[in-house]
Amino acid sequence: MTNSHSVQDRRLGRRRFLAALGSTIVAGAFGINAGPVAGNMDPAQLRRSMRDQYGASGVEVIDEWLSLLDRLADRNLDTQLREVNDFFNRRIEWVDDIDVWGQKDYWATPLEALGKGRGDCEDYSIAKYITLTQLGVPVATLRMIYVKARLGRSDTTIAHMVLGYYETPSAEPRILDNLQPSIVPARQRTDLEPVFSFNSEGLWTGSSTSSKADPVARLSRWRRVLARMTEQGFL
Amino acid sequence: MSLIKQLWLTILAILLIAFGGSLFIGITTTKQALEQEVRIKNADNANALALSMSQLSKDPTEMELLIAAQFDTGHYRRIELRDPEGNIMESREAEESIEGVPGWFVDLTRFSIPAGEAVIQDGWQQYATIEIETQHSYAYRSLWRSTLQLIGWFGIAAIISALLAWWIVHTIRRPLQAVIDQAREIGRRRFTTSKAPATRELRDVVMAMNQLSSSVSGMLSQESEKLDQLRRRLQHDSTTGATNREHFMRLLETALKREDDQTAGIIAMVRVSRLNELNEQLGRPATDQLLAQIAAALRSVAQNGHVGRLNGSDFAVLIPEEEDLEAVSQRLTERLHPLLDDQSVRVALPMALRRYRHHETRATVLSSLDGELARAETQGDRAVILASDDRENVLFHTHEAWRDALVHAIHEGISLAHYPVLDDQGHLLHFEAPSRLRLRDSWQPAGVFMPWVSRLGLNSEMDLAVVDAALHTIAKDNTPIALNVSPRAANDATFIAALKARLQAAPEAATQLWFEVPEIMAVNHMENFRTLCRELQRFGCRMGLEHVGPEFSKIAQLHDIGLIYLKIDASLVNGADTSADQQSILRGMATLCHSIGIKAIAEGVATEAEHTCLLDIGFDGVTGPAIRLAGDT
Known part of the structure; x- marks a missing residue:
């Protein structure tokens, strides 16, 4: 994952901010592109954000998540996929955004989803996506997929989102979903019909990579949630 | 280096830094904004195209047509379709035509804009990746135009600032030059004073120098005053204030040898007859007072000339540039005779006048005048003799x-x-x-x-x-x-x-x-x-x-x-x-x-x-x- 130095600086007081501003100007001036920087998670910052927003119970959950990361760090991919999928499916209750956030289609960060203990389909997908990338699963193999989901045996369909794992670009993906807790190859999910997919690849290329400072970031929902994650200490 | 030159250099440096910096930041910001805009367009178009292609059947002809349609009707530099392994399936490319912008400017500001990328789904599988690059030659053009505008504005601002700076330097330069001139004058021992300028530092310097000058001129006045007193004691008769005999002789000598317009004039001699008797009758102080009054009266007649006391009783008056004997004798009697009338005793004051001319000798002038005065003394107490000028040897008569x-x-x-x-x-x-x-x-x-x-x-x-x-x-x-x-x-x-x-x-x-x-x-x-x-x-x-x-x-x-x-x-x-x-x-x-x-x-x-x-x-x-x-x- 990526991060930018100006994001870190924002946490570090005014002097550092000015220094960063100076270096940004200089870097900009000399045409140096502040390219994608490997993401580094900050557990302390995560706990702080959690405590500020959701209190002690939130911190408990985030600690669990952090210990999950520790536990899975050296495990094989299948275990990682399964454990992560299960962790979020268990921790987060599936509801509509409008009930949780007071707005339709609010994209929550894993911290927000865990803090509330509730979330909607894309909140699961985002949380799983971020957790897996933290565990070192290549970004290119993970794609968030918009699907049309048929509920039960009825003809009711809903707009839904799942996380797909592509072993190779042309391979058939495995689906991490909250409707069906086990991970299965896509072909077996006859209840789902894929529409479009994306991931965060290619997002942070180019010269302007800062989250909040970049006006473009606020225009896209996907970018916005990434920016918030950076703020909270995920990236 | 002169102060003025330093000032100019500083001002120029400040202008250059200010305008150069503003220009640089202006261009950089504009460039970044343009890059961002193009980048968003790349990303959004790629996503939109990928989204619509994901919904179609993956017939290659159809894919090609869609890309061609997008490419031909839009503003693209490159649209490329790759299979998941990275092999090119379809590619459209246009020339990058950057017209009206100098090559060096393009090289200097070269944009780095990533292509927009999105994946086309075929069911669950990734069918292909689409890459889109927008034409951005227009961005170079607008960057170039805005650069020119900035330079234009900064040029105008620089000219105005330079004029302002010139005016400021000018207002400093004049008093500064005056201070330098005064200092130089003082160096040459000319203790001038000058008007204190408005600039405070310069004013302090000028005031200090003025003080120096005025103390020097005060000292000069004192010293020269002392010398003058010494000279008076040496050259003047203490009783009457008239020059003494010795000095008068020198004055006469000088007058006769002069080579300017004061070579001719009138010399008169006045005698207080029987001075000893007068001393006895009036007493010494009153006599001295009378003599002083006579000398003062003579001075008022002589004006720029000289009054000398040749001995106890004889006064001589030298009036250069004067020709009219009658007028002078008139003035003398008018001033002197009232003095005599005021006295309690009779005072005899005969006088003789003559003209003197260039290159007469002092002896001639004095002896002839002395003779005339003796003649006057015999003629009466207030006799006035005007010596005739029969020996006048003149070149022209009219x-x-x-x-x-x-x-x-x-x-x-x-x-x-x-x-x-x-x-x-x-x-x-x-x-x-x-x-x-x-x-x-x-x-x-x-x-x-x-x-x-x-x-x-x-x-x-x-x-x-x-x-x-x-x-x-x-x-x-x-x-x-x-x-x-x-x-x-x-x-x-x-x-x-x-x-x-x-x-x-x-x-x-x-x-x-x-x-x-x-x-x-x-x-x-x-x-x-x-x-x-x-x-x-x-x-x-x-x-x-x-x-x-x-x-x-x-x-x-x-x-x-x-x-x-x-x-x-x-x-x-x-x-x-x-x-x-x-x-x-x-x-x-x-x-x-x-x-x-x-x-x-x-x-x-x-x-x-x-x-x-x-x-x-x-x-x-x-x-x-x-x-x-x-x-x-």
Whole structure:
């Protein structure tokens, strides 16, 4: 994952901010592109954000998540996929955004989803996506997929989102979903019909990579949630 | 480096940094905004295209058509379709045409914009990746245009700032130059004062220098006052304030030898007869008072002339430039006789008057006058005898004849005599050059015609002709020449203008010209003299005073106009070798002159002994009958 130095600086007081501003100007001036920087998670910052927003119970959950990361760090991919999928499916209750956030289609960060203990389909997908990338699963193999989901045996369909794992670009993906807790190859999910997919690849290329400072970031929902994650200490 | 230059450099540096920096930031920001815009467009278009292609059947023709349609109708540089392994399936590319923007500018600002990328789904599988690059030549064009605009605006702002800076520097430069000039003047021992400028630092400096100048001029006044008192004691009769016999004799001698317009005039002698009886009758104090009153009355008649007490009872009055015996005798009786009427006893006061002319000897003048006075004494107590002028040997008899002859002679050309003025090493300082005019077929000395030049108001013409002759001589011999400026010419604006024009025409020779005016003129017309000095010094002419003596104490007021030399009057100089008092006065004058950077030159040095004595005293130059240029006979 990526991060930018100006994001870190924002946490570090005014002097550092000015220094960063100076270096940004200089870097900009000399045409140096502040390219994608490997993401580094900050557990302390995560706990702080959690405590500020959701209190002690939130911190408990985030600690669990952090210990999950520790536990899975050296495990094989299948275990990682399964454990992560299960962790979020268990921790987060599936509801509509409008009930949780007071707005339709609010994209929550894993911290927000865990803090509330509730979330909607894309909140699961985002949380799983971020957790897996933290565990070192290549970004290119993970794609968030918009699907049309048929509920039960009825003809009711809903707009839904799942996380797909592509072993190779042309391979058939495995689906991490909250409707069906086990991970299965896509072909077996006859209840789902894929529409479009994306991931965060290619997002942070180019010269302007800062989250909040970049006006473009606020225009896209996907970018916005990434920016918030950076703020909270995920990236 | 000069302060002004430093100021300019600083201002230029600040302008460059400010405008260069603003330009740089302006361009950079614009560039970033443009890049961002193009980047968003790339990403969004790629996503939109991928989204719609994901919904279609993956027929290659259909795919190709869709890409072609997008490419042909939109503004794209490249649209590329790759399979998941990265092989190109379809590619459209257009030339990058950047027109109207110089190549170096494109190289300098080269955009780095990533292509927009999105994945096309085929069911669950990734079908292909689409990559889109938008045409961004328009971005270079708008960046170039905005750069030009910025440069234009900054150029205008720079010009305005430079004008403002020029104005500020200008307001500093003038007072600064004035301060520097004053400091230089003080360095040359010209203690000028100048107006305090508005700039505070400069004002402090100017005020300090003004203070220095005024304390110096105060000191000068005091010193010269002391010298003047000493001189008075030496040269004046303590009872009456008239000059004593010795000094009067020298004054008369000098008057008879002068080479200017004061060579002719009237001399009168007044005798208080039977002074001893008067002393007994009135008592000493009353007699002395009467004598003082008589002397004062004589002074009021003499004006710029001299009153001398030749012995206890005899007074003499020397009135240069005066011709009318009747008028003078009238004035004398009008002033003197009322004094006599006021006395309780009868006082006899006979008098005799005569004219004197250039090159008469002192003995002749005095002995004949003495005879006339004796004759008057026999004729009555208040007898006045006007000595007849039967021996008058004049060149022309009427004003018209004089005028014609003088105008003609001036036109014909002036000859200049050469009397050397030597410095203390015996080197030539300059030549004094009294003029000679050819009248009645012979060269006549100035003493003969100068009174007539003055009387007929031809001073300016005469002086200009003299300047012409002097410039001509300098051009020929390259020796410095000193010229007299007559008081009338010095006060004449048209003369000064004409003089300036001549000096301007001969700038080289002008630096070899020394101008001198009589002390009495400088003191009486101080402002005119200052103006004259200012005007002539600009051409490198040296200014000095001649016949300095009686008004020496007032010369302190002239210390700041840049006089180069003073010529001390012969009446002070003659006999200096034998009189210790005279020596101390002369030494004081020389010292004072040196302290304000002025050369002291002695006039009318008559003997070798005087010459040696004067150089010992510290004089810088000498001139007179005893002074000859080495090698001259």
